[in-house]
Amino acid sequence: MADVESRVAALEALLAGGSSLDSFQKNYSVITDALEGEGLASPSSIRAGVDMLFIVLCGVLVFFMQCGFIMLSVGAVRRKNAKNIILYILLDATFGAVAWFFFGWAFAYGPNPNASSKFIGAGWFVTYNLPKEEYVNWFFQYTFAATATTIISGSIIERTKVIAYIIYAMLVTGFVYPVVAHWVWSCDGWLSACLDSPLLEIGLVDLAGCGVVHMVGGIGGAVGAAIVGPRIGRYDASGRALAMPGHSAPFMALGVMILWFGWYGFNTGSLLGIVGQETMVPHVAIVTTLGAAGGTLGCLSYSLLVEKHWNVVNALNGALAGLVSITAACASVELWAGLVIGYIGGWIFSGCSWLLTYMKIDDPLEAAAMHGGCGMWGLWAVGWFASPSLMGNDRACGVFYGGCGGWLLGVQTIGIVVIAAWVIVLMAVIFGALHLMGILRVAPDEEKAGMDHSYHGGDAYPKDQQVADGEPFTTTTLESPAGKVKEAEGTEA
Known part of the structure; x- marks a missing residue:
């Protein structure tokens, strides 16, 4: 019972404020020791956990x-x-x-x-x-x-x-x-x-x-x-x-x-x-x-x-x-x-x-x-x-x-x-x-055909793909304000 009373007194003193630094540290230690004694997280471990969560979430964003x-x-x-x-x-x-x-x-x-x-x-x-x-x-x-x-x-x-x-x-x-x-x-x-x-x-x-x-x-x-x-x-x-x-x-x-x-x-x-x-x-x-x-x-x-x-x-x-x-x-x-x-x-x-x-x-x-x-x-x-x-x-x-x-x-x-x-x-x-070693660049014919066709089993956009309204799937090249950019020979889209 006395132990509980001492913890309550320490908590009240912390909440009241106005105590000296030595008194504050003593009361703080009483509270943190009590938390650890009850199997609860101490303030220091909570701070570490918050930082760890922050870093993990930022890593996920990266x-x-x-x-x-x-x-x-x-x-x-x-x-x-x-x-x-x-x-x-x-x-x-x-x-x-x-x-x-x-x-x-x-x-x-x-x-x-x-x-x-x-x-x-x-x-x-x-x-x-x-x-x-x-x-x-x-x-x-x-x-x-x-x-x-x-x-x-x-x-x-x-x-x-x-x-x-x-x-x-x-x-x-x-x-x-x-x-x-x-x-x-x-x-x-x-x-x-x-x-x-x-x-x-x-x-x-x-x-x-x-x-x-x-x-x-x-x-x-x-x-x-x-x-x-x-x-x-x-x-x-x-x-x-x-x-x-x-x-x-x-x-x-x-x-x-x-x-x-x-x-x-x-x-x-x-x-x-x-x-x-x-x-x-x-x-x-x-x-x-x-x-x-x-x-x-x-x-x-x-x-x-x-x-x-x-x-x-x-x-x-x-x-x-x-x-x-x-x-x-x-x-x-x-x-x-x-x-x-x-x-x-x-x-x-x-x-x-x-x-x-x-x-x-x-x-x-x-x-x-x-x-x-x-x-x-x-x-x-x-x-x-x-x-x-x-x-x-x-x-x-x-x-x-x-x-x-x-x-x-x-x-x-x-x-x-x-x-x-x-x-x-x-x-x-x-x-x-x-x-x-000759393993850096693909052959010219493979490059012209496209890496998808040469190495990955076909195009990412099959030419015969149909959309919901039944119209064939098509692609266009990017355009500048002056009009469509003409692609160079050997650079098929």
């Missing part, structure tokens, strides 16, 4: 982005390759999960017995000895690894062999991406901001992966597209680029909106918890929203000023360009900066897209320009726009706030250079080896 990639990619390719890209993105998730389980997670976040090594992790292979508390992080980080690998698919589709795709997907998810993730997001990585002695006393600021995810995927895609070569008919005899429009703008629009939806999990989940960050989570969500809006406005501005019409596909790409651009900075910039960074990202995407076309790097989804170009811009933008009030480091603020000596901009620049160099070298080796 994984759902694979559906967005499927819809976007299917809409952006010609109808004869629709099944092919569906399979490839499914293979990303499947073989990526296997690679992440066996060694990807270990290389990215595993403990390294050699404490002086800050290059790569070396523990928890096949989740051996992995603490159960880390399961939530394993799942969440897997969804990011799968995203990086999927980005590359958009650059090499419509002419890449299935076996080559499987090999590259496992190597990217299992090694190329994990090493960069270890550098930046593991507290043992040499670029990490949570390292005991971070680079220039700051470390790289990349909350949700402008560098770790988008630069890896975008630059990797550019290298792959350069080595596999352009699609048949993409350039005429004089080297002039010919239009190869996708077959469904509505599919592309649905894909973009799914990706925008999933991006809220991508960015807010990267806070790795919600307890104690109740105001930062909506801050990140708002900045993410404004980044997407800014990117859309940037690409629409480019379309109106340069192309002289409202380009719907470019506007859709602009939303994604803005989202990529704000991914690193969404927790370190003020709300207004999200709109500015996204808007600039829209122009950077448009410029990079033109440059890659000029260089004859055929990228059907323009993934290299979007994720590579805007990923680099997003990392660099932190060094210009980071708010001192949000950074909490006297050496870390954006140039527009005085620069704090320019240290942050310097760290971000170093990060861009080393990540780009790592990805270019590794992906050149991977795709170069696949090319030399």
Whole structure:
């Protein structure tokens, strides 16, 4: 009875307030001990559970982005390759999960017995000895690894062999991406901001992966597209680029909106918890929203000023360009900066897209320009726009706030250079080896016939399919305001 009375008294004292710190801690301990003694959850375990649920739900949102990639990619390719890209993105998730389980997670976040090594992790292979508390992080980080690998698919589709795709997907998810993730997001990585002695006393600021995810995927895609070569008919005899429009703008629009939806999990989940960050989570969500809006406005501005019409596909790409651009900075910039960074990202995407076309790097989804170009811009933008009030480091603020000596901009620049160099070298080796082995690109007649017909048992849209009213199912090519775009010879829809 006395024990119950002491608990009641402690609870009344807590509710009444006004007690000293020592008294508060004593009464708090009485209550929490009582909860644990009765087999009930303590406040600390409740907080941990809430954070875990938040991270899992955000991970589910990030994984759902694979559906967005499927819809976007299917809409952006010609109808004869629709099944092919569906399979490839499914293979990303499947073989990526296997690679992440066996060694990807270990290389990215595993403990390294050699404490002086800050290059790569070396523990928890096949989740051996992995603490159960880390399961939530394993799942969440897997969804990011799968995203990086999927980005590359958009650059090499419509002419890449299935076996080559499987090999590259496992190597990217299992090694190329994990090493960069270890550098930046593991507290043992040499670029990490949570390292005991971070680079220039700051470390790289990349909350949700402008560098770790988008630069890896975008630059990797550019290298792959350069080595596999352009699609048949993409350039005429004089080297002039010919239009190869996708077959469904509505599919592309649905894909973009799914990706925008999933991006809220991508960015807010990267806070790795919600307890104690109740105001930062909506801050990140708002900045993410404004980044997407800014990117859309940037690409629409480019379309109106340069192309002289409202380009719907470019506007859709602009939303994604803005989202990529704000991914690193969404927790370190003020709300207004999200709109500015996204808007600039829209122009950077448009410029990079033109440059890659000029260089004859055929990228059907323009993934290299979007994720590579805007990923680099997003990392660099932190060094210009980071708010001192949000950074909490006297050496870390954006140039527009005085620069704090320019240290942050310097760290971000170093990060861009080393990540780009790592990805270019590794992906050149991977795709170069696949090319030399003769297993990278399909035969010309198979490419002309379409990947669906050559490898997947037939078209995604059977020509004799009937709709409810009895009319035959037909498809049309995308049209510009000037009229229907004429497809190049050898590029049948």
